[in-house]
Amino acid sequence: MSRLFNILTIRIKSYFSQILTRINSKRLEFSVSLFIISTISVGSYFMFLKGARFLEAQGEIGVLFLDRMFYIGWSIIFTLLILSNIITAFSTLYRSSEVSFLMTMPVSFLETFRLKFGENLLYSSWALLILGFPLTLSYSAIKNLSLFEMSLVLLFGLPPFLVIATAIGLATLLIIVWLSQWIRMRSVFAFVGLSGFLILRLYFALSRQDLPVLGNMASFRAIDRYLLNLSQQPFPFMPSHWFTKLVTSYSKSEPQELLFYWALLILTAQVLWIGTGVLAKHIYYRTFQIMEGNIGKSSARTSSTSQDYVERFTWLPSPTRGIVMKDTLQFIRSPQQWVQFLLFGFFIGIYLINLAWIDIRVDAMMPFWRTMVFIFNFGFNGYILAALTARFVFPLVSMEGKAIWIVRTAPFSINRLFREKFWMSFIIFFTLAEVVALASNYYLQQNLVVSLISTGFLLMMSISLISLSLGFGAVYAQFSESNPMKISSGTGGIITIVISLFYVAIMVAALVGIIYLKDFSGMAQYILIIFVAVIILNIFFIYFPLKWGRHALMTKEY
Amino acid sequence: MIQIENLCKSFGELKAVDNVSFHIKKGELFSFLGPNGAGKTTTISMMVGLMSPDSGKILIKGKDIARDPISAKRIIGYVPDQAYLYGKLTGLEFFHVIGNFFNMAPKEITKSIRHYAQRLGFESWLNDRIEGYSQGMRQRMAFGAAFLHDPEILIIDEPMVGLDPGSARIIKTMLREKADAGVTVFLSTHNLNVAEELSDRIGIINNGGLLAMGNLETFKSEIKKEGNLEDIFLELVQNQTESQV
Numbered sequence: 071m072s073r074l075f076n077i078l079t080i081r082i083k084s085y086f087s088q089i090l091t092r093i094n095s096k097r098l099e100f101s102v103s104l105f106i107i108s109t110i111s112v113g114s115y116f117m118f119l120k121g122a123r124f125l126e127a128q129g130e131i132g133v134l135f136l137d138r139m140f141y142i143g144w145s146i147i148f149t150l151l152i153l154s155n156i157i158t159a160f161s162t163l164y165r166s167s168e169v170s171f172l173m174t175m176p177v178s179f180l181e182t183f184r185l186k187f188g189e190n191l192l193y194s195s196w197a198l199l200i201l202g203f204p205l206t207l208s209y210s211a212i213k214n215l216s217l218f219e220m221s222l223v224l225l226f227g228l229p230p231f232l233v234i235a236t237a238i239g240l241a242t243l244l245i246i247v248w249l250s251q252w253i254r255m256r257s258v259f260a261f262v263g264l265s266g267f268l269i270l271r272l273y274f275a276l277s278r279q280d281l282p283v284l285g286n287m288a289s290f291r292a293i294d295r296y297l298l299n300l301s302q303q304p305f306p307f308m309p310s311h312w313f314t315k316l317v318t319s320y321s322k323s324e325p326q327e328l329l330f331y332w333a334l335l336i337l338t339a340q341v342l343w344i345g346t347g348v349l350a351k352h353i354y355y356r357t358f359q360i361m362e363g364n365i366g367k368s369s370a371r372t373s374s375t376s377q378d379y380v381e382r383f384t385w386l387p388s389p390t391r392g393i394v395m396k397d398t399l400q401f402i403r404s405p406q407q408w409v410q411f412l413l414f415g416f417f418i419g420i421y422l423i424n425l426a427w428i429d430i431r432v433d434a435m436m437p438f439w440r441t442m443v444f445i446f447n448f449g450f451n452g453y454i455l456a457a458l459t460a461r462f463v464f465p466l467v468s469m470e471g472k473a474i475w476i477v478r479t480a481p482f483s484i485n486r487l488f489r490e491k492f493w494m495s496f497i498i499f500f501t502l503a504e505v506v507a508l509a510s511n512y513y514l515q516q517n518l519v520v521s522l523i524s525t526g527f528l529l530m531m532s533i534s535l536i537s538l539s540l541g542f543g544a545v546y547a548q549f550s551e552s553n554p555m556k557i558s559s560g561t562g563g564i565i566t567i568v569i570s571l572f573y574v575a576i577m578v579a580a581l582v583g584i585i586y587l588k589d590f591s592g593m594a595q596y597i598l599i600i601f602v603a604v605i606i607l608n609i610f611f612i613y614f615p616l617k618w619g620r621h622a623l624m625t626k627e628y
Numbered sequence: 629m630i631q632i633e634n635l636c637k638s639f640g641e642l643k644a645v646d647n648v649s650f651h652i653k654k655g656e657l658f659s660f661l662g663p664n665g666a667g668k669t670t671t672i673s674m675m676v677g678l679m680s681p682d683s684g685k686i687l688i689k690g691k692d693i694a695r696d697p698i699s700a701k702r703i704i705g706y707v708p709d710q711a712y713l714y715g716k717l718t719g720l721e722f723f724h725v726i727g728n729f730f731n732m733a734p735k736e737i738t739k740s741i742r743h744y745a746q747r748l749g750f751e752s753w754l755n756d757r758i759e760g761y762s763q764g765m766r767q768r769m770a771f772g773a774a775f776l777h778d779p780e781i782l783i784i785d786e787p788m789v790g791l792d793p794g795s796a797r798i799i800k801t802m803l804r805e806k807a808d809a810g811v812t813v814f815l816s817t818h819n820l821n822v823a824e825e826l827s828d829r830i831g832i833i834n835n836g837g838l839l840a841m842g843n844l845e846t847f848k849s850e851i852k853k854e855g856n857l858e859d860i861f862l863e864l865v866q867n868q869t870e871s872q873v
Contacts (some may be wrong), residue, residue, distance in 0.1 A: 392728025395721065396714055403716040403757075472712035476773075479676045480729040481702040627679040 077185055102561065106568050111204055118208035126212055140209045141314045147202050148235055148310035153413060154194040155239025160406055161553050162190045163243065163354075164361040173358060183350035191236040206317065213321035226332060227316045230339035234309045237342035241349055247357040259409060263416060270420070309335060389482040393490040400469070407462070407554060414458060418506055421450070425513040440514070441585055447510045448524055448581060452574035455503050455528075455535050460567040463495045463539035465557035467623065468547045475628055484623050488616065492540055500532040523584065530604065531577055534611035535570055541615025542566045545622045573611060580604045629654045629781060629812040630675070635684035637670055644670040646836035647684075652814060652829075657807035659823035660816040662833040663865060668816040669709065671833070672785050675814070676706045688781060702730070705774035709786040711766045715759030719750060719769055722758060723776060730777040737776070744772040748798060763790035771799060781812045788819055800826060824857040832864055839864050
């Protein structure tokens with residue numbers, strides 16, 4: 071393990087030197103990133119704190135809700151951590167030039183795996199903790215824990231929690247890749263995804279989450295049943311449950327419970343650390359070979375079909391057809407890309423299924439609450455669209471990579487490349503957003519006028535958010551980076567997502583304004599002013615990012 | 629066919645290309661020689677539109693690459709020194725993409741692929757993904773892509789990088805054939821044997837400036853020394869370095 075320590079020391083030194091160089095050479099970029107991350111963290115903290123105070127003020131039911139929200143928050147973080155680990159591990163375990171180098175050295179596979187385990191843990195968890203820290207700090211503030219006490223809980227509780235998530239993620243990927251020697255990787259992923267969905271569905275069905283909603287909420291018996299349900303729901307075998315228990319038992323001064331859950335986290339992390347080690351010792355090298363062997367493997371039949379298929383789009387100008395063919399095939403053949411896209415689809419699917427299956431009794435709701443549900447749903451759509459465009463559209467220009475010379479020396483203008491990427495993104499994301507909007511409007515029983523307004527707003531949002539991500543993606547293009555996740559989590563990506571969310575917030579506010587003026591205030595004449603303002607805002611968000619992006623690409627030298 | 633006039637390009641204090649001018653005729657095979665960092669790749673990058681000059685003009689068959697880049701690029705076939713291609717595509721798909729970029733009809737693309745795959749010997753791996761190719765295979769693919777639309781001008785940066793002797797021989801033969809058939813070939817290299825063997829005319833560049841232009845005989849008479857191209861090249865470069873010191 072001393073070799074591992076040596077490599078680790080070199081890596082840490084190299085990271086620090088990179089960070090220092092970055093701070094010195096790109097002060098402005100570094101300051102902007104730091105400012106944005108701090109703003110998100112502090113903003114989230116106050117947002118969570120305000121929400122928690124509101125719930126606390128509602129009495130016993132509010133406190134129960136608060137505990138449940140805290141548990142759900144960490145459960146989501148835990149799930150996302152596992153998924154994020156699986157996706158990041160593709161690069162760290164198999165696509166890293168360092169791994170290829172180490173495999174030729176007299177270093178054991180286990181040592182290499184351990185090194186990459188640590189690296190993966192760091193890469194996959196730092197961004198999610200931006201959400202986890204404010205959530206925990208605000209919850210602790212409500213539970214009257216001091217900052218020192220909170221730091222103790224995080225310091226001792228978080229590392230084993232992260233190790234558990236990383237171990238599960240990495241073990242899952244090792245097994246998936248190992249199985250892929252007999253079954254296609256797509257099929258294994260589909261099987262794992264479907265199993266995950268069925269387990270979740272079974273869990274929700276057994277825990278009867280919709281029970282209180284189906285009952286008559288005016289009855290005390292129903293509320294009683296709801297409270298009983300809430301206290302039973304946390305799943306006792308989830309590490310996120312153990313972690314949240316650390317905070318609650320500390321706040322209740324229950325040292326035995328605190329020690330129990332801490333020991334549970336430490337022991338599980340230890341067992342999984344050893345378990346993944348054993349697994350890696352036996353199959354890591356084999357899986358590495360499988361992935362190396364997968365490079366370049368394809369069937370002649372598949373390739374000729376895909377190419378013939380695109381050649382059929384004769385109505386497209388020939389160069390555009392070439393770009394469409396290239397971009398489509400590259401996307402389909404990059405598991406990092408389509409797995410994440412499927413994950414988004416999976417979450418959206420769950421949201422729609424929940425809307426469809428839970429009987430919300432919209433018809434019995436007061437108009438105010440019906441509008442509230444509609445606005446939350448619209449905001450959710452906007453948020454999904456912003457996240458999708460920042461994750462998938464932003465890296466599109468950078469994904470041209472070192473092969474950018476091909477399109478820059480080809481006889482067409484850079485506008486064509488921009489237009490193709492814009493329309494491809496628009497067709498996919500607008501369709502997706504509209505499906506979600508139409509389905510949710512249907513389930514929420516919205517009237518035609520409101521549905522039309524939201525459809526129009528979504529159209530504008532799709533165009534603006536895609537323009538923003540595409541334009542900024544060109545301004546902050548990183549042609550030497552091949553990992554789309556790293557591209558979208560860089561400075562430019564963070565700036566894009568923050569601006570996108572800010573834009574979505576403005577659009578939601580504008581929609582609220584229109585609905586308020588239309589239904590509640592009787593001052594419908596002002597609606598036109600909001601419409602004009604929204605159109606001007608969207609022109610701004612479409613025109614300038616695309617203009618800056620195009621200019622950046624035209625003037626960039628390769 | 630190619631006209632370069634007073635071309636200049638600087639990166640900060642460094643003058644990468646310093647007032648370079650030359651003309652290349654139709655059907656001529658021109659070699660651009662120079663040591664590492666002499667300014668060869670920068671000149672080529674400006675010729676194919678990857679960089680813009682600080683001053684000066686590049687005319688490709690009378691079309692200014694800065695003002696009318698699309699018309700100029702349409703008649704150029706370019707092979708870079710490092711052939712980064714679309715790794716996720718198969719060779720066949722890659723050629724179809726390139727063919728589409730150059731407005732070729734599908735039948736024309738298929739015919740051209742068949743011809744060059746056979747000449748350059750990559751028929752057997754056309755259905756494999758490029759990410760699995762060796763450097764030499766990628767280099768051959770890059771040549772295939774540059775030849776695909778039968779360009780009037782070929783601009784090639786370090787043609788022999790990564791090629792095995794057999795492939796290098798095929799490429800040299802094809803370049804000479806192209807030039808004989810009326811295609812203008814601009815070759816940048818620091819491989820003196822290739823330049824000596826293939827070129828109609830040679831330009832020597834060092835420290836961003838054009839040192840000499842001509843063929844082996846004119847160089848010999850200019851510096852009044854006998855020997856091969858290597859001796860002449862080293863003499864010229866050394867003379868310039870000494871005069872600068």
